[in-house]
Amino acid sequence: MLNEKVPVVIHNTLEKVFESARLSNSKTDIESFYTELIQSPLYLLSDASDPADNEDAEELAGQGAQSISIMQWYIDLEDGDAFPFTPVFTSQQALDAAKTQMEKEGTEYHGQLELEASTVLQMLVNADSDIMLNPNTSLSKAIDENEIRYMLFPSVGLIEHRGQLQIVGEVLNAGLPLLDVLRQMLSSYSKVNAAYLIDSCRLDFQKSCSDHQFYLGLTFDGTDNADELSRIRSEIFNIHRKIELNGWDITVHLVETGDEMSEYLLAQTSPFYNRSLMSRIKSWFS
Structure with missing residues (x-):
């Protein structure tokens, strides 16, 4: 050297x-x-x-x-x-x-x-x-390996979120235990329409990547979702007790128009969870 x-x-x-x-x-x-x-x-x-x-x-x-x-x-x-x-x-x-x-x-x-x-x-x-x-x-x-992923794979994105640059990519491991835990949790919420899961790291161009975490993107039927969103965020704290996440946090993100995170989720990823038709029918008559 x-x-x-x-x-x-x-x-x-x-x-x-x-x-x-x-x-x-x-x-x-x-x-x-x-x-x-x-x-x-x-x-x-x-x-x-x-x-x-x-x-x-x-x-x-x-x-x-x-x-x-x-x-x-x-x-x-x-x-x-x-x-x-x-x-x-x-x-x-x-x-x-x-x-x-x-x-x-x-x-x-x-x-x-x-x-x-x-x-x-x-x-x-x-x-x-x-x-x-x-x-x-x-x-x-x-x-950094995350920067290489961004350059080599079109599904990996560079977005600005809350004033920070982040490299984000869809979690594609269908066998990841976290996905099953999240599906089971979300099935009890009648207004959740779809859920997306991505991994993320904060990019400091001169120092590389840090602060790795998951983002759980959620769409809801209608706009009256504050109560369910709050309860889901509370439940997320318990996820770490059920499954080893190697120190990664899970942050809930409400998917809506106008922010880069939501645009990335909707345009470049697919939901790992969709509310069933039967659940939708039940909610119409509840």
Whole structure:
């Protein structure tokens, strides 16, 4: 790993939007960065004595990071251990600057690879490898697994909710015990029309993701739903006693027009719970 911070000169559109996103932390600039990144080539160091050429590397990448000998760097920890990560560069010039500094510090490398971003990100997330763009430079950033999901999967969204940027995605695991617990709970509420479940994390572009939680989106028949909504929120507190959620909270969200969370739920996800026809008929005569 480099010991001295290396300045980065902007050489391409990716680095230009990268710098804008870092400076503004605005949704528009961050979306532009992710869009540009996933369409761009990325540059990596190889520690193989005879590194594959780029065409072979694209094919071998499907077999995993080890198959093309991607070089890792290490951060020394206070307890004496070393934390590994994969350095990834946004231009040939950024990579060359790192190589020059490595030569000054006496750090060996054997070659380089240029791969499409989608290949790099999918390969490294499958390998459970932490990723750092342009590490130890003036234009660096850790790439979180949630950010990779956002770039690779169209169903994952970036929304602004309560003044915070959040990466959100539909919970697709049909066998998740939480879904059955929620269905059983919601079946006792006559006005709940449909329910959606998504996972969410708060995005700080410069620091990555935090505050993971579930959002339970609810639609109701009519507008007289305050009592049921309040009771459901109270019941949610008991869910943690029934099922292990790994510390994740569940927040109830009333789905209605005019907010990005509701728009995402209605446009890009499907309800895991719909009130049965029999329940509807009973409510009409109650």
